[in-house]
Structures are given as C-alpha cells and as structure tokens.
Amino acid sequence: MSASATRYSPSGGLARWLGKHLSLSIGAGILLFFILMAVAAPLVAPYDPVVQMSDVRLNAPSLSHPFGTDNFGRDILSRVIFGTRVDLQIAFIGVVFPFIIGTFLGTVAGFFGGIIDAIFMRVIDIILAFPFLVLMLAIIAILGPGLTSFYIAMALVGWVSYARLVRAQILVLKNSDYAMAAVSLGFSRTRIMFRHLLPNAIAGSLVFVMSDAVLVLLNGAAISYLGLGVQPPIAEWGIMVAEGQPFVTTAWWITLFPGLSIVFLAFGFSLMGDALGDMLGVHD
Incomplete structure (x- = not known):
C-alpha cells in the first residue's frame, strides 16, 4: 500500500467521528438549522409575518407562498420562520431556570440532609401531588396570560425533576473517599458542595435538559x-x-407546517439527549 493511501485525512477522520456519533450529528444539525433560521429570520422570510393581505386569504401552497396563507392572508412560511425565534426562546428559558433552581436546591438538600432534606422532600411531594400541566395552568391563570407567566410557572414547577436527580447523586457522593478527604482538609461546605460534589453529580441533569426541552x-x-x-x-x-x-379540512397547510416544525425541533432535542447520555454514560 502506498504512503499516500495511508496518509491521515482530516475529512476522513471527521466522517468516521460523525458516523460513530450519528444521533449527535443529526440532532445537532437539526438544532443548528433552526438556530440559523431564527437568527436570519428577517433575511430569509419572504414577507412580514404579521402583515395581512386580504387578496390572498387561504391560498394553497404556491411559488409565491410556498407554505400557503392563513385566513388573514398572512404568509405561513414567514410566520413559521419567525415563530422559530419564539419557540427556541421557550425551549431555552423554560429549562434554564428550572435547571439552576433544581440543581442548587438538590445539592443543598442532599449534602445537609436531616431536617433540610425532610422539608425539601415534603415540598416535592406537594408539587408532585398535582398534575404538571394543571399546576402550570393554575399559576398562569393567577399571573395572567403571556410568556412571562409561562416562564415563572415553569420555574416554580419544573425544578423538581432536576432537584431529585442531583439530590440522589449527592447523597451517594458525599460519602465517597474524595469527599471525606475534602472534609479532612478543612474545606468549606460551599467548596465541597459546588466544586467537588456537584461536577460529579450533574451529568444526569445535563442529559435531562435535552429531554426536558422537548417537554x-x-x-x-x-x-x-x-x-x-x-x-x-x-x-x-x-x-x-x-x-x-x-x-x-379546507386549508390543511395552516396547521401542517407549524405542527411539523414542532415535531422536527423536538426530534432534534431528543437525538441530542440520547447522544449526550451515551457519551456521558447516563441513560434515562
């Protein structure tokens, strides 16, 4: 075999890596596509998403309106593209605050145990006693409709899963050899919790973030x-x-294309979660 045939090819190495991590590659590709579409929305959208054109109401997909128009004459393609911005924002903010709150509370409860952990578990039991969506609807009904109310409701309800995951790991890890060594060396409780225990306990939560983004x-x-x-x-x-x-039944395109967008974005998050779980050795 010639030397040129055995020479390392960067593109070949990348292809092998992508093939080995197929779920990650496809999931990342889907998410990247939606992110780029959201960023470039004003450039790629053919029409203003809120402008009503009464002369083209309920037009079927065509060259001038590839996804058709709705009952107000608004271009569906433009609305799907601009809707990407809102739905990505919902998926991102809707998991960030529950993740932060749940991770912090789970770490503290798992590390200190005792009365703090008992109170923590009773609060979780109360929240879990109600169906998730019903509790969210109740909070939003009190605060009033809007995205801000939705984010507050998610933060107040969604932190439970992250807290339980982190707490369970902290309960195990705080009795490990390296945690006992940190205590013997006189490190502060804050340092032990957030610099020694949490980095080793957070893998499950990072994987759950992707699955939770779908929800x-x-x-x-x-x-x-x-x-x-x-x-x-x-x-x-x-x-x-x-x-x-x-x-x-008469203008199916109005619901079809935004519905497919939800499905594909959720599929991208699911693939990323599966791939991340395999890489970190965590399986839901």
Whole structure:
C-alpha cells in the first residue's frame, strides 16, 4: 500500500467521528438549522409575518407562498420562520431556570440532609401531588396570560425533576473517599458542595435538559394553543396550530407546517439527549 493511501485525512477522520456519533450529528444539525433560521429570520422570510393581505386569504401552497396563507392572508412560511425565534426562546428559558433552581436546591438538600432534606422532600411531594400541566395552568391563570407567566410557572414547577436527580447523586457522593478527604482538609461546605460534589453529580441533569426541552416546547405550544401563552399576532407555532384548527379540512397547510416544525425541533432535542447520555454514560 502506498504512503499516500495511508496518509491521515482530516475529512476522513471527521466522517468516521460523525458516523460513530450519528444521533449527535443529526440532532445537532437539526438544532443548528433552526438556530440559523431564527437568527436570519428577517433575511430569509419572504414577507412580514404579521402583515395581512386580504387578496390572498387561504391560498394553497404556491411559488409565491410556498407554505400557503392563513385566513388573514398572512404568509405561513414567514410566520413559521419567525415563530422559530419564539419557540427556541421557550425551549431555552423554560429549562434554564428550572435547571439552576433544581440543581442548587438538590445539592443543598442532599449534602445537609436531616431536617433540610425532610422539608425539601415534603415540598416535592406537594408539587408532585398535582398534575404538571394543571399546576402550570393554575399559576398562569393567577399571573395572567403571556410568556412571562409561562416562564415563572415553569420555574416554580419544573425544578423538581432536576432537584431529585442531583439530590440522589449527592447523597451517594458525599460519602465517597474524595469527599471525606475534602472534609479532612478543612474545606468549606460551599467548596465541597459546588466544586467537588456537584461536577460529579450533574451529568444526569445535563442529559435531562435535552429531554426536558422537548417537554417545555410541547407545553409552550399547548399553553399558546389554549390562549394563555404567546398572544396574537405574534408568530408562534402553537398559536398557528390553534388558528388553523377551524380550517383543518379546507386549508390543511395552516396547521401542517407549524405542527411539523414542532415535531422536527423536538426530534432534534431528543437525538441530542440520547447522544449526550451515551457519551456521558447516563441513560434515562
């Protein structure tokens, strides 16, 4: 075999890596596509997403309107593109605050134990006594419709899963040899919790973030569908599905394309979660 045949090829190495991590590659590709579409929305959207054109109401997909138009004459493609911004924001913010709150509370409860852990578990029991979506709807009904209310509701309810995951790991790790060594060396409790224990306990939560992003995305769409989330005329996929429901048999494109967008974005998050779980050795 010649030397040129055995020479290392960077592109070949990348191809092998992508093949080995197929789920990660596809998931990252899907998410990157939606992120780029959200960033470049004003450049790639053919029309203003809120402008109504009465002369093209309920037009089927065509060259001038590839995804058709809705009952107000708004271009569906443009609304799907701009809706990407809102739904990505929902998925991101909807997991960040529960992740931070749950990770902190789970770490503290697991490390200190005793009365703190007992109170912590009773609070979790109370929250889990109610169906997740019903509790969210109750909070949003009190605060009023809108994305801010949705994020507050997610933060107040969604932290439970992260806290339980981290607490369970901290309970095990605080009795490990390196944790006992840190205590013997006189390190502060804060340092032991957040510099020694938490980095080793957070892997499960990082994997769950991707799965939770799917749930947050679907919950956000459901809340908007019920009229309690994003308010018209803002383009958001859940609202678009709700607006197209009365025309589902005559103008199917109004609900089809935003619905497919929700499915594909959720699929991307799911693939990323599976791949991350395999890489970190964590399986839900």
